[in-house]
Amino acid sequence: MFKIRYVPASRLQFYHFLISVIYKNYICPTFKNDIMISVNEYFDAKVKSLGYATTTGKSTVGVMEEGEYEFGTSTHETMIVIEGELITLLPGETEWKSFKAGTSFEVEANTSFKVKSVGQSSYLCRYI
Secondary structure (H helix, E strand, O other): OOOOOOOOOOHHHHHHHHHHHHHHHHHOOOOOOOOOOEEEEEOOOOEEEEEEEEOOEEEEEEEEOOEEEEEEOOOOEEEEEEEEEEEEEOOOOOOOEEEEOOOEEEEOOOOEEEEEEEEEEEEEEEEO
16 A cells, blocks of 8 residues: 655645556556656646556546536547536537536547536546
8 A cells, every 4th residue: 555645735636646646556557657648737727637548548537627618529539427527518419418427428529519517527538
């Protein structure tokens, strides 16, 4: 077991730190500094994610502050809500749909979708 010695300035910073600890210790325990993990920030740092690649493909795991955002896609995406709630307007839809922890939605390539994060929410996005 490892000890966490970190005092975050905000809940979002804590989630960012926690995601990196989980990745290094559980998802990829053979983590080495030469493995590329990208750090992404969008919408004035209100959305942050860590991008990584495995044998099954590319993914990001991230956190959104409460707010409304619009994302564009270049590949097919599967969004899995880890914690919180995302209310989403998917391409071609006219009604917003709620997705809570443990649920997912899919978005086709070369489209855009809108998301409202209810409070802070975390997600896993898999790119296919």
